[in-house]
Amino acid sequence: MRLSIAISIALLVMSTAAPGDFRNKEYELNIANPADAHYKIDTGQSRFMVRAFAGGLLSSIAGHDHNIAIKQFSGDVHFTYGSVEPASMQMTIKADSLAITDKVSDSDRQKIESTMRDEVLEVGKYPEISFKTSSISAAKLEEGKFTAKLNGELTLHGATHPLTVTATLDFGQNLLHARGQFGIRQSTFGIKQVSVAGGTVKVKDDLKFSFDIVAHP
Numbered sequence: 001m002r003l004s005i006a007i008s009i010a011l012l013v014m015s016t017a018a019p020g021d022f023r024n025k026e027y028e029l030n031i032a033n034p035a036d037a038h039y040k041i042d043t044g045q046s047r048f049m050v051r052a053f054a055g056g057l058l059s060s061i062a063g064h065d066h067n068i069a070i071k072q073f074s075g076d077v078h079f080t081y082g083s084v085e086p087a088s089m090q091m092t093i094k095a096d097s098l099a100i101t102d103k104v105s106d107s108d109r110q111k112i113e114s115t116m117r118d119e120v121l122e123v124g125k126y127p128e129i130s131f132k133t134s135s136i137s138a139a140k141l142e143e144g145k146f147t148a149k150l151n152g153e154l155t156l157h158g159a160t161h162p163l164t165v166t167a168t169l170d171f172g173q174n175l176l177h178a179r180g181q182f183g184i185r186q187s188t189f190g191i192k193q194v195s196v197a198g199g200t201v202k203v204k205d206d207l208k209f210s211f212d213i214v215a216h217p
Helices: 001-014 025-028 107-118
Strands: 036-041 047-056 066-070 071-080 082-094 098-100 128-142 145-157 159-172 175-185 201-216
Touching: 082 145, 098 107, 128 159, 145 175
Parallel strands: none
Antiparallel strands: 036 071, 036 201, 047 066, 047 201, 066 098, 071 082, 082 128, 128 145, 145 159, 159 175, 175 201
């Protein structure tokens, strides 16, 4: 009986609303029947970047910040329709898939990426980077849109440490869209800072990550 009433109400709303009212129609209709949702990250529609900053005495002359794209990653998201919570997420990154996106010569690109993979990340020893949540809290901003705090653990370069990520979540038809930024220190994970010219030009300890992630059922 309750299911029939819910369906009747949904049909009545659909028949009277304007077409533009259903930007999040699947999400809204599922609120009548809260359930756990399982979504997978769509790498082809997602973007995950790292920014490394130049430091040292000669950084303003010879140093350059670098923009690095994470090309291969996968993951799963579980959440509850209507409230997000309870929810969980896990993501795995292929460490050797990081690539420089700056406009540099082919030889410089090869040197930078080789150093990053072999000396910094040591991908032969640590082929994967992972993040797994221990808890997720969410606050509703408007229909189908939330701000969320993801508390979990990041495993990088063989070391695991707590990490909190803040993201904006948008729910559309058959998709979850998450955007945000976070930072880490390389030294926390036992990663040595790359330097040249006797240390007068080197990469700063702090790295900044930005993500624009799309996931589907």
